[in-house]
Structure formats: structure tokens, C-alpha cells
Amino acid sequence: MALNWFRFAAPSAFYPLAGRAIPIFWWLTVIPLVIGLVWGFFMTPDQLGGTNAQKEYYRIIFIHVPTAWMSMWLYVVMAGWAAVGLVFKTRLSFMMANAIAPTGAVFTFLALWTGAFWGRPSWGTYWDWDPRLTAELILFFLYIGYIALHSAIDDTRRADRAAALLAIVGLVMVPVIFWSVNCPDPNQCAALHQRSDLTRMEGNILFSMLTITFAFWMYSFATTLMRLRSLILERESAAGASWVETTLGKEGAS
Amino acid sequence: MIAFLSQGGYAFFVWGAYGMTLILLVAEILFLRYKRRTILARIGRLIRMRHSGVKQ
Amino acid sequence: MFRVFWCILHRDLTLALRRRTDVLTTLFFFIIVVSLFPLGVGTEKETLQTLGPGVVWVAALLASMLALERLFAADYEDGTLEQMLLAAQPLSLVVLAKITAHWLLTGLPLVLIAPLAGMQYHLTGESILVMMGALLVGTPVLSLIGAIGAALTLGVRGGGILLSLLILPLYVPVLVYGSGAVEISRIDFSATGPYFALLASFLLVALTFAPLASSAALKISLE
Amino acid sequence: MFRVFWCILHRDLTLALRRRTDVLTTLFFFIIVVSLFPLGVGTEKETLQTLGPGVVWVAALLASMLALERLFAADYEDGTLEQMLLAAQPLSLVVLAKITAHWLLTGLPLVLIAPLAGMQYHLTGESILVMMGALLVGTPVLSLIGAIGAALTLGVRGGGILLSLLILPLYVPVLVYGSGAVEISRIDFSATGPYFALLASFLLVALTFAPLASSAALKISLE
């Protein structure tokens, strides 16, 4: 078991494996995305009534919620790989963390953007200092900090480890930060706003939202692996690894 | 069709949100492909150099 | 063990006091930032009273952060940090001593000067007391967390501003509860307890982990 | 003459772009400082609207100032500044080129990002326009005045914070009229004219004297 893992922890073994997986992930992205969008735009009611009256702009939910979820999940995964890299000193783990960060930052930005475009029609403002939004903004800063630190150091080995340490410190702080902006007054913390409740959602809306979430998740796999392959090539060829040449020779025809 | 595009009068917001998502995701993919191509070109050049016996 | 701690603490304090202005400049920076706001915002009493706690805390954050940049950088450039790494003592002890010196030179003076800032913003005596207390517990956390960032950005070009990018988001909890305590004290003095409890627990956690994390970061940076 | 100006400008821009993040970090620092205030101050719409212009200007001041510290310091440490002093060209030309590069890298991005900050503080479209205009005229003044301070504090320990001490008071006029213009535009858009006229005259004066003053200061610092 452990042996197996470490075999794929070698970049040379991982590179072709990732190459084969990427197309699969692309199909897993495109098909649910199309289904989710079609369902979301044509199978759902034109207007929400009841206590939560919303007009067509509620359709932003189909991308807003998935991007928000992905942004948080990807940070956890990124910090996780960073920790693995620091503990086991595997090059591939650092590269993995490195490959996830830009995708995570993109999703965070999209959550902010789509949220803003939702907020304008429903709250009358693009931005408000709601705890959820604030926390998402801070998450964005953490991603940017990771990327900035990594690219400011040009010795890749040092950059990897420094950025990994930062990601872990960030991961420890994230719950504290989220909690502090959610609950700025510890005397009244019990009266936190009711969180949105998935079970109370209209079935069609929920279905589209979850399908698109799945699509975005697969999209993250695909882009991360693509970026990872580029990183592997860049670093291994810089280090003069011979497998790069043989592998590329095999692929060269395509 | 017009009705679909206007999204009940909220076209700007709905398509603004979807549009930015589309732009960023596609841009990410294009950027990744562009990066991969430049790396392959560089490595190809290195390999050719090595095979034709040019010293680094 | 303690000998090394004292030695480094003493060294950093001596170094700072050799240039007497060093201690004063953090203070003056704080005062200037606090005084700039009324110029930019207007000088009505009520606006200032609501603004006060927040501005004081943000100014404290920035002042503490500015001095952080040089926490390890000076020692890095002249090679003394290298010697500390090669010392026969645990590095985190040295780091803790340096952080302590940093706090004594930047955090403590802020606590002492805070009443002045409070007066500028027409805060009441009670609020000012709470502010001093909150700063006393909160500023060491700033120094401790900041040290990690300072160690990570060591020798990196554009380090100062990169450091703020890394560190300021992590300062948010201290800022929220620090200014929250002052805010609430304007309404109900007795309700500040939980705020202080939270700040104190942050301090404890930071005190345990930050020296370790910073020394790990230093080792990475010196490769 | 112009060859040297271009050469140094090109050099400083290249140096900054070698680390692509350098440009972005000033921006993000600005955004973070702007975003910290509501956390400390509270998030009511009206408070934020009165705060907005002041906070944006103070953040711009700080962002520009932080980057200033490295304006000459990096060149001083590796001896290239010495070489510039010994060049066969007037030093003030070199200094002007360095200041231009500094503004292009820190001032201009702030102007472009300002609308975002304006939105966070619920400013109206018109106010945001005025703010951009004021920043466009005001930030070069910050870079120019700042350069004098940067030259004076060169090689002095704790330079960063001493610099802010020297420079921030000089920034006050720009701050007052810059945020004043935005403030007044919330009431009467057409009344902003005099503010801009003043800012523009500051710019002219600074443009004539600051390069000379900074190069004199550099010569003193390098003794």
C-alpha cells in the first residue's frame, strides 16, 4: 500500500498517469455543466415566491454557491498537500499545492464577483460588510498571499517550503478568522444568523446547483492536473532529468 | 429567446455573473495551454541542442 | 537556556537604544496615523467617537507591522542570523527573545501612549482603560504572529509590503475583538470580559506556536 | 540626457517586473488596509460613507510610503547608488527617473483600483470619479515629496519608520485637499475645481524642487 503510493509520488511516474486522467475529468466537467445549466435555466421556476421572493437573478445561485464552496474546499486541500510536503519531503506534494492555488484564487474571486452581482439586485448594493462576504474576502487575501510569497522567492525549493508553511499557518487561522468575523460580539454569539438550509430548497434548483458543483469540482481536478504537468516538466527539465526527454519523445508524435 | 436573454429585466446581473465566470474559466484553460506549449518548445530546443552536440 | 534568552533580549534592546530615535519613531508613527484621520474624515465629535477604537487599533496594527520588517532582516544582512542558526541553543528560544524585544520596543509604548489617542477621539476614561488593557493583551499577539511573516519574507525583494500582505489578514481576529472590547465598553463596561478572555487565549496559543513556526521559517529562508 | 532618463526608468521597471508580484503587492496592501477599517469601526452604511474618502487617502499615503523606503535603499546597499553619483550625468535626472518609476509602479495602480475601494464604502459614481482624479494628481506629489525623505533616511537604522515620521506631516496638505475634493463632491460636484487647482499647483512645485532636493540629500547621505 505505502509502496504503491510512493511509486506515484515520483514525478516521472505521475506525469503520464495525470496525462491519461485529464481528458476523463474534462468530460466529467462538461457533461454535468451542460445538464446543470440547461436544467437551471429551463426547468426551474421563473420567480421565487413566499418569504424569499426573488426574481430571475436568483439563477446566479447556480454558480455562486458552487464557486463559494470550491473556494473553501480547495484551500483546505492545498494546505493539506503543503503539510504532506513539509512532513514527507515529497516534491510532488509541493507541486500539487502549488497547482491548486491559482484555481482556488479564481473560484474565490468568482464567488465574490457573482455574490456582488447578486447582491446588487437583491440587497441594492454590490458590497456589504456581511460576515460571510468578509470572510470570503479574507480567504482571497490568503490565496493571494500564498501565490505572492511563492513567486517572490526564486529558489523553488525554498519557495515551496516557505509557501507551504504559510498555507498551514493560514489553515490554522482560517477558522479563527471566519469565526471572529461571524461573531464579532462574543456576548451574543448564540444568536448567529440562521444558515441557509439545503433541505428547504426547491428540488429543481437544488439539483442544478449540485450538478454544477460537481462540474466545478471536476474542473478543479482537470486544471490542477494540467498545471501540475507543466510544473513537473518545467522543474524536472531544469534539473536535467532524463525521463523528460524519453517521455516527450513518446508523446512527440501527438 | 429575447425573454430568455433579458432574464426578466435582470440581464446585466445574471449575464454579468455568468459572463465573468465563463471568461475566467476559459482564460485559465487558455493560459494553461499556452504555458504548456511554451515549455514544450523550450524543452524541444534543449533536446535538439543536446542532440546536435552544441554545448550548453 | 535563560542565559541565551537574556543575552539576545539584552542585545536587541541595546541595539535599539543605541539609536534612541528607534523607539520613538514607532510611537510617532502611531500618533501621526491616528492624527491624520480627523484631517481626512472631518472633526465632528460623534463621528470621531465611533471611529476611535477602530482607528487606534488599525494604527497599532500598522505600527507594529512596520517595525516587524526589520525584526530579522538586519541580522540576516550582516550574517549574525546565520550565527544564531548555528548556535548550540534551540533557535526558537532566540526567536522568542527577539520577539520579546520587539514587543517591548513597539507594543508596550503603544499601550502607554494610547490614552493620548483616546483623548483625541473624545473617548471616556473607562473606554480608555479598556483600550489600554486590550492593547496590552493584543499587541504581543501581533508581534508573535508577525514574526512568522517576517521570517518567511526574509531577503525577499519587496519584502516589507509582501509582509503586510501575508500578515494583515491574520491580524483580523485581534482587530475585531480588540476594537470590539472598546466599542462595547462605551455601552456596558462589564460586558468586556469575554473579549479579554478571547484575546488572552489567542495570546496563549500564539505564545506556544509562533516561536516554533518562526524558527522553522527562518531555517527555510536561510537555505 | 534623455538616454539616461530612459535607461534608469527602464532599469527600475525591469527590476520591479522581474518579480511580477512587486507591483501587485502595493495594490493588495492598499486593498487590505481599506478593508480592515470596517472590521474595526463597524459596518453601518452612513459611517462608512463619511469614512470612505479619508480611509482611501490614508491608505494611499501608507501604500506609497511603504514602497518609498526601498526607493534608494536597495541601490545604496549594493553600491549602485554610489556609481550613479559618480556618473557623468546630473544626479537629479537619475532621481527623477527613479521617482517616475516609483509612481508608475505604486501611484498609478492605486488610481486604477480606487473604484473598488469606493464601492466598498458605498460612494456614488460621481464621488468615485472625483476620487480617481484627485489620486491621479495627488499621488505623484506623494512620490516626489517622499523621495526627499527616502534620500535623507538612507542607511539609517529604523529608516522605514523614521521616514514615515519625516514624510507623513508633509503629506498632510495633499491628504486634506485630496479627501476634501471627494467629500465636497458628495454635496456639489462643481465645487471641486479649486481643490484640483490646488493639487495641481502642489504637483508643479514638487516637480521643480523635489528632484533637486533629493539629489542634494543623497549626496549628504553617501558621505
Add this chain to the structure above:
Amino acid sequence: MLEVSQLECRRGDRTLFSALDFSVAPGNLLHVRGANGSGKTTLLRSLCGLFTPDSGEIRWQGESARRLGEEYRRDLLYFGHHNGIKGDLTGVENLRIAATLDANRGDDGVIWDALARIGLAGFEDLPTRMLSQGQKKRVALARLMLSRAPLWILDEPFTALDLGAVDLLQTLIAEHVAADGLVVLTTHQEVELTAGGLASLHLGS
């Protein structure tokens, strides 16, 4: 006994050295030679643990240096391209701190003697920033006299020194080797010993 086996270091795209094997026994000096950029500094920093080699192992008294950690560092004195002294402190203060960090006694009498011997009498309590380049280097080198570490790792210790100081440093090194110490050094000059063995290692093509 310092043993190095199968050491390999890369920097950027270049492999500086690989499969490097050598050992230094007490009473011996190893002179690492090589042109500029051949990897001397990198090798010396790896020996100290300031640079992590890409592969290979460094053993001190039979155990891995990495595993020994503090114990190894206690036995080690490194002198690098930087002087490692603070310009704002006086020579005496600098040395006092260095002694504490190295876990030596370093009482003030010893420190003043060391400074006098290295030719800085009269400059002991000036801030070192007021000294000339060579005088700063001398302050840093006074650490050698205070240290009780058996293993000295010296990276170009002779630069910036005048002839008198070079002679004195040669004597110090020779004394240390004669007293069963170990020295690894790089320099573009020749070194002479009065006792013990002198080996030399050539890096680069």
C-alpha cells in the same frame, strides 16, 4: 572525525559536484580549492547544515550531523562570507554575544585579550561600524580565539586582511590543527602548517 559520503549539490541548472567522498580526522586541515563559482561556498554551507544537499550524507563522530542537531552545532565554528557582527555594537559586545551563543564562557578579560592579540587594541569599544573593512573582519576572526569548538569551517578567511593579520591567522589555524582540531577552509592563498596533516580537495573541472 568528519565524514562525507556521496554528497551531491545542485544550484539552478548546474550540478556543482556529485559523489563527493572525503573525511577529515582530528589534527588535519582540508583545503578546498577551485575556481570562482566551482561550489566551494556551497560545500562549506552544506557541511554546516545551512544548505541541504540534494543527496549524500555528512557524519560527525560516526553519527549523522542532521540527527545530532544541536550537539553538532556545539562542536562547530563557521566563518562565512559575512562577518556576522553588528555595526552598532562594539567589538567587545559582539564577541560577548557570540560566546554566549556558542555556549562558551567568554568573560571580558578573555575577550579583551583576544582583541588585543588580533591587533585591535584601542578599538575595542568603538561601534564596529566605525571600523575599516579589514578591522571588521578582524573582530569577526577574534571569535576563533574564544571558541572551544573542535571543527572550524572557514570560507575565505584571508580576504581584506593585511599581511600582518594574514600571518596571525595562519598561526591561529596552525595552532588549532596542532591541538588536534579539524579545519576545513577555502582560500585562493597557500596555507602552511607546523604540525598535523594537510589535504586538499579540488572542485570543478
Add this chain to the structure above:
Amino acid sequence: MLEVSQLECRRGDRTLFSALDFSVAPGNLLHVRGANGSGKTTLLRSLCGLFTPDSGEIRWQGESARRLGEEYRRDLLYFGHHNGIKGDLTGVENLRIAATLDANRGDDGVIWDALARIGLAGFEDLPTRMLSQGQKKRVALARLMLSRAPLWILDEPFTALDLGAVDLLQTLIAEHVAADGLVVLTTHQEVELTAGGLASLHLGS
């Protein structure tokens, strides 16, 4: 013709030298000697105008150097304790900027040739921060080959260089003197000339 009369420099409490008189004519080299801290660097920096002496005058071609200002600086090349190169720029970029500042042409062909001659072929377009100590110094010294300034002032140019580079630099200096240039330098080594005159000035007791 560089003439110095009645020069006096003080630093801190000490008078480093006073009533110093000398002159250097074209085709001559002046070797400034002295122990560490005797004031060599201070003298050289005064000659460049980077340090204001307490009294005395420095004349270039018969006129006061201070009054000549830019014209004097155009004729001058100073090489100090710092290398004066940016770590983030490549060797070629660094030299291009240096050439512009010195008002030399410095087209790229010349620069590449200079770097090749000083032994940095293959390292031309690496950021100089990735070079070893000696390689950095070599980049800085390549400026000597680009310069058309008649007066060279060199402060310990040989430190950190390996033997090959020292030889090359000796040749460069000898060529410059042979071509009617003026050189003022400090070093703790000996310098040899093939043509022209060599004088030496001893500072300190």
C-alpha cells in the same frame, strides 16, 4: 594629471593622514599601502569626491576636481568595496546600465566580449544574484574593459578572485597604464607593470 596637495582626513577622533601631497601623471600607477584601518579607503573616496576631506585640495588637469564636477566624474572610474551590480539583473543588463551612466556606448557585442574575456561565458544572462562571490566581482570588473575613463581608482580589486582572474586583472591594469592611463589602487598583494611608472604611498605609522 591628478594632483593632491595638503590633504587631511579625520574620522572619529583620529587624524588618518594630514599634509598629504602627491601627484599621478598619465602612464603611472600609484599603489596606496597601509595596514587595516590606516585610511586607504578614505583616501580613495576623497579622490572621487565621495568623502569631503577636512582640508586640502584635489586637482584634475590643473583644475579643482570639486569645481569640475561632472567633467571630472566623466574621466573617472571608481571601483569600491561594493560591487555596484544589481542581483536581479543579468550581467549584460548591469553592464549596459553602467555604460550608459558613464556615457560610453556599450553596445551589446562589446559587453558580451568583455564578459567572455573575464571568464563568465555561459553566465551572461543569469541574474547576478545567482553567481558566486567571485563571479559577482568579475561582472563588476568587466566595467574596466568598457570604460574610456583615463583615471581608474580601485579599492582592493583582487579580493575574492581566484588566481586566473587575478592574473587577468593584472594584465588589464598593465594595459591601461601602458596606454597612458592613470591608476590609483590599494591592495595587500603586489602589482606588476609591463610599462609605465609605479609609485607607492604608505599610509599609517
